[in-house]
Amino acid sequence: MALEALLWDVDGTLAETERDGHRRAFNRAFAEASIPIHWDAATYADWLAISGGAERIRAALLALDGVDPPPEQVSRLHRRKQLHYSELVASGVLQLRSGVNSLLVQARAAGLRQVIVTTSGRRAVGALLEQLLPAGEPLFAFWVCGEDVTRKKPHPEAYSLAAERLDLPPARMLAIEDSVAGLEAARAAGVPCLISRSHYGGLEPLERFSAARAVLSGFGPAAQVLAGPACPAGPVTLSYLQALL
Ligand SMILES: [Mg+2]
Numbered sequence: 428m429a430l431e432a433l434l435w436d437v438d439g440t441l442a443e444t445e446r447d448g449h450r451r452a453f454n455r456a457f458a459e460a461s462i463p464i465h466w467d468a469a470t471y472a473d474w475l476a477i478s479g480g481a482e483r484i485r486a487a488l489l490a491l492d493g494v495d496p497p498p499e500q501v502s503r504l505h506r507r508k509q510l511h512y513s514e515l516v517a518s519g520v521l522q523l524r525s526g527v528n529s530l531l532v533q534a535r536a537a538g539l540r541q542v543i544v545t546t547s548g549r550r551a552v553g554a555l556l557e558q559l560l561p562a563g564e565p566l567f568a569f570w571v572c573g574e575d576v577t578r579k580k581p582h583p584e585a586y587s588l589a590a591e592r593l594d595l596p597p598a599r600m601l602a603i604e605d606s607v608a609g610l611e612a613a614r615a616a617g618v619p620c621l622i623s624r625s626h627y628g629g630l631e632p633l634e635r636f637s638a639a640r641a642v643l644s645g646f647g648p649a650a651q652v653l654a655g656p657a658c659p660a661g662p663v664t665l666s667y668l669q670a671l672l
Pocket of ligand 1: 606
């Protein structure tokens with residue numbers, strides 16, 4: 428089966444956005460509102476189980492005070508968090524993970540279609556892509572974002588929508604994800620999935636990724652295959668991705 432499309436997750440897959448971006452943005456929003464919540468990198472792992480920024484803020488305030496916070500407070504904090512995230516991204520704190528740019532360029536040169544499949548907000552995705560992949564020919568045919576779906580990952584809706592728009596059999600696509608929720612979303616939509624484990628994805632036991640075609644520690648020259656076919660050529664290439672289908 429020929430590989431015709433790559434479906435890229437954003438957070439954790441293109442860059443370590445959760446640990447280095449979103450987490451810090453939440454902390455800044457809490458601090459400026461004098462709310463005594465600060466998530467270090469280890470603590471934040473627990474809060475990642477709650478999908479969605481507003482949902483995460485609501486749960487944190489509920490845990491702090493023992494009462495459901497007013498919706499206006501949650502939405503105000505969430506708006507501030509989003510602003511801080513955009514500012515952090517624009518300040519250059521995030522970089523593409525090793526090997527990602529090379530794969531994006533190889534795939535474009537080979538004529539593969541590439542799309543974004545995330546359930547994060549379109550504004551955060553836009554800020555990140557503008558900073559990390561500026562100028563040049565657009566790499567992605569389209570983005571599926573949180574605003575386009577009613578259910579976030581691990582629900583398969585985002586992948587089903589992307590597959591429909593690509594108008595290809597799912598077996599000719601490869602999803603690239605970093606997390607168990609992302610893998611589950613792709614799998615439930617019938618899209619084969621490769622895992623490039625991020626900081627937080629790396630805290631999950633390897634067995635939880637058993638539905639993936641392969642599990643890698645990343646794409647760069649130092650990347651290791653943790654499960655699946657060996658990649659003898661060193662850095663991950665398109666022919667390796669092709670062989671996973
Ligand atoms: Mg992710």
